[in-house]
Amino acid sequence: MFNDVSTSSLRVALSGLHARQNAIADNIANIETPGYRAKKVKFEEALNQAVADGDAPGSVSPAQLTSLEPTRLNGSNVNLDQETLSQVDTSMRYQLAIRALDGKYSTLRSVIKGA
Template sequence: MFEDVTSVTLHSALTGLAKRQRVIADNIANIETPGFLAGRVSFEDSLRTAVEAGRPQDTTIAVARSLEPTREDGNNVNLDHEVLSNIDTGLRYQTMLRGVDDKFGLLRTAIRG
């Protein structure tokens, strides 16, 4: 419905942040699983490049395993890191939602005249 650069950029950012939230939840759920390597989601550089090219729909969301050192059981999930990352991701998600809300507010204003 809304295919302008701003709307697609907000959608791409929300999609990437939602994926990051799911990966963080998976990391926390597997904190005691021997041999589990934490996942890390990256999309910001891809989003930036895609927006600069005027094609935010070309954003790619990559999930990679962390190369951080492991504990004796081979697991490298760090609860402190995951909690802080979850808070940061939640705040970014709220910011993007605010952007969506503001966009629709402008549209409502324009429609009302």
């Protein structure tokens, strides 16, 4: 139950979304830092591929990349509008994954209790 594909996938997704939230926070905190390059976190494609190939989702880890977006005059390439939208999207995805995992655990609790 704890190592099935969906539970493992949800755990990997939560890990990746957490890493993305941290990257977004770093990006926003460094928006005025000269020469700062925004961080991007990717994991969805690797997770989808692992599940499609029948590999263990737990083998997937988030990849942190540097954004190649154009820079502003100070050399930073952080776009506050883009980071804000990404934060909202990431937070919603995180909440959805938490609810899905909670649902799986609630079902398990019900089965154990016999209710």
